Amino acid sequence: MLNLERLRTLDALARHGSVSGAAAGLHVTTSAVSQQMAKLEREVGQRLLARNGRGIRLTDAGRLLADHAARILSQVELAQADIEAQRGEVVGEILLSAFPTAARGLFPPVLGALCADHPELRVRTRELEPEDGIRGVLRGDIDLAVALDWSNKRLPVPGGLTRVELLDDTPDIAMPAGHPLADRPEVDLEEFADDEWVSWPEGEFCHDWLVFTLRSKGFEPRIAHLVGEHHTQLALIAAGVGVCVAPRLGRGPVPDGVRLVPVRQRMRRHVHAVWRTGAERRPSVRATVDALRTAARELSEASA
CATH class of the missing domain: 3.40.190.10 (Periplasmic binding protein-like II)
Structure with missing residues (x-):
């Protein structure tokens, strides 16, 4: 009888592609992942993992069993959902x-x-x-x-x-209080073509959106600062180093020296x-x- 937790470990390895990734996904140690896989290999009598440089890969038998494991775990999840639903609690x-x-x-x-x-x-x-x-x-x-x-x-x-x-969520443009557009009731993105921007880090969806959107307005954005945390972005704006898109959801207090102005053509998240x-x-x-x-x-x- 195949052990469900060991199948879960194999499934995590197949999905994450590494022992460390599987361990993080399962919230266990890497040694626990290795031990579970060693036991599973003994259960099935075949090698399921092989060395691949510094990492590991699934053997043909490992991939075959991983496919079955994914289907089995899906059915287990469905059964758990049905039991929960039947109980209604x-x-x-x-x-x-x-x-x-x-x-x-x-x-x-x-x-x-x-x-x-x-x-x-x-x-x-x-x-x-x-x-x-x-x-x-x-x-x-x-x-x-x-x-x-x-x-x-x-x-x-x-x-x-x-x-x-x-x-x-309708964001605004955050700018220093001394910015020439700070007292306007609305602004257009094109008016910030010469400003430096504070953006989300490269590779994040919102960074890609910002670059895509500003390019669609006819200019290449001058992104000077890459910051993931919105309060840090606003702190930089308060220091006078650029402008940024400031979402309203979860915004919290706005630092002194920062002005928030709506965009005429509404941006929506x-x-x-x-x-x-x-x-x-x-x-x-x-x-x-x-x-x-x-x-x-x-x-x-x-x-x-």
Whole structure:
């Protein structure tokens, strides 16, 4: 009889491509992964892993068994969802991820509501960029992710996942109080062609969006500073070193010396929740989605 936890370890190795990646995804040590795989190889009587330079690769037998493991684990997840749904109680554990401003703006009210309404549910959270959150849901490492895309640059959601819109976030342009456009009621992006920009780090979806959007306005952006944390971005703007896009979701207090001006042609971030199709049968997933939608609606009403 094949051991389910060892099949789970093999599946993680196949998905992550390394012992360290599998260990991180399973929240265990690398030695625990190696021990589980050694036991699984003894169970099946074949080598499942082979050296590949400094790393490892799956043998033909390993790939074959990994394919079966993925299907078996999918069926186990479906069975667990059906059992939860039949029982109808919001219990157990759920892992929720969100990009930084959504984590700051949505996690506090969502976690507070779930703790009050469903004390038997343990919620764990991760702060992840949208692409990483969606990949985690697709791999089965995360139950539900809060992700985003922009009205002029969509983030594809792979098949097998379901998404629901939570809210639209309308960012402003943040600039130093002494900027020539600081007292304007609205601005156009083209007016910042000669300014230096503070951006999200290269490789992140929002950085790619910013470059794409500014180029579509007819100029090559002068990106001087790459900063992941929005409060740090605003601190740089307060110091007079450039301008940036400042989302309203999770914004918090704005430093002295910073002016926020709307863009005439509205920029919109679409914030949504994503989960594996069928997982909404789990009461815990339904309860978390409901809490996210309630928190998003209250934020939208407060900013209207």
